[in-house]
Amino acid sequence: MxxxxxxxxxxxxxxxxxxxxxxxxxxxxxxxxxxxxxxxxxxxxxxxxxxxxxxxxxxxxxxxxxxxxxxxxxxxxxxxxxxxxxxxxxxxxxxxxxxxxxxxxxxxxxxxxxASNFSLGVAVLHDLVERASRVLSGWDCDIIEIHHTRKLDAPSGTALTLGHSAGQGGATPHYASIRAGDIVGEHLVQFTSTGERIELIHRATNRxxxxxxxxxxxxxxxxxxxxxxxxxxxxx
Missing domain, CATH: 3.40.50.720 (NAD(P)-binding Rossmann-like Domain)
Incomplete structure (x- = not known):
């Protein structure tokens, strides 16, 4: 045993x-x-x-x-x-x-x-963001994070580390933060080019x-x- x-x-x-x-x-x-x-x-x-x-x-x-x-x-x-x-x-x-x-x-x-975030889903998201950044050269990269109203820091630590992953792939991320209600945590990494857009999203519903x-x-x-x-x- x-x-x-x-x-x-x-x-x-x-x-x-x-x-x-x-x-x-x-x-x-x-x-x-x-x-x-x-x-x-x-x-x-x-x-x-x-x-x-x-x-x-x-x-x-x-x-x-x-x-x-x-x-x-x-x-x-x-x-x-x-x-x-x-x-x-x-x-x-x-x-x-x-x-x-x-x-x-x-x-x-x-x-x-x-790590700034121990969600296993976010760990996978980091990998996807870096891979997408390497392939989508020249695309705009935006990271939008949403948390509860009691969270004071912005951007969140997870958003910043996702930005680091994007940077590792060659992208230059831009950040936006929203504080609303009791939202545990949502992170959207968006890659945009002319005529098309890719969104990678993680939503946490339980701490x-x-x-x-x-x-x-x-x-x-x-x-x-x-x-x-x-x-x-x-x-x-």
């Missing part, structure tokens, strides 16, 4: 951290060995050991760490993974250029994956898809050698 994947969740009190705790807790193939947050009210909750961020060095052994924290907490979890030789999956946004450089350096020693995607890539990353991976690399 296959052993359970031992998962450390860093940033456990956030929206994504809570979703990860719930979904991983329902998965017989996962064992949550620790949940780390800035502060803890109890040492054990729902059968899961809790640790304050200041106690990170004392967490149990794990197979992979999943990080959805804040930029100020990212360095510590990256250093811990390097010290223990364990993979890191991170969706922490707002990282500095220096932190991305540190992530690249760590990837020489451990398997890492950072659990992001936590489920993070768990999926965590399982796949655990078996990989050192390197920096993208979600599309871990779909097989």
């Amino acid at each position: 296959t052993e359970s994947l031992r998962v450390l969740i860093h940033g456990a009190n956030g929206r994504m951290g809570q979703a990860l705790l719930r979904l991983a807790g329902e998965d017989a193939a996962c064992e949550i060995v620790g949940a780390v947050s800035r502060h803890v009210d109890a040492r054990m909750a729902a059968g899961i050991p809790r640790f304050a961020a200041s106690e990170l060095q004392g967490v149990p052994d794990f197979d992979v760490a999943i990080d959805f924290s804040q930029p100020e907490g990212f360095d510590a979890i990256l250093d811990l993974c390097v010290a223990r030789g364990k993979p890191l999956v991170s969706g922490t946004t707002g990282l500095s250029a220096h932190q991305f450089e540190a992530l690249d350096a760590a990837s020489v020693r451990i398997a890492t994956m950072w 659990d898809i992001f936590a489920a995607g993070a768990l999926h890539v965590a399982r796949a990353l655990q078996a990989r050698s050192a390197g920096r991976y993208r979600p599309i690399d871990l779909l097989d």
Whole structure:
């Protein structure tokens, strides 16, 4: 029988951290060995050991760490993974250029994956956008993203990374943002030429898809050698 994947969740009190705790807790193939947050009210909750961020060095052994924290907490979890030789999956946004450089350096020693969006559908969309950009040379490229009214950043992180994929294919993307109602997230990448248009669209209707995607890539990353991976690399 296959052993359970031992998962450390860093940033456990956030929206994504809570979703990860719930979904991983329902998965017989996962064992949550620790949940780390800035502060803890109890040492054990729902059968899961809790640790304050200041106690990170004392967490149990794990197979992979999943990080959805804040930029100020990212360095510590990256250093811990390097010290223990364990993979890191991170969706922490707002990282500095220096932190991305540190992530690249760590990837020489451990398997890492950072993404702005953990939807498996968005991972495929990135690949399609890059391929389309390479083929449709000279076409206009526009990225329209729609989110709920509480989302403050615009364009969204996912729109910007889709723009990076378009740029990798040679396109120059333009962005538009819409904030309306309680829309979880929609991203349209549009390629337009004289007399024709191609639209590539992803719509998210449930936030659990992001936590489920993070768990999926965590399982796949655990078996990989050192390197920096993208979600599309871990779909097989």
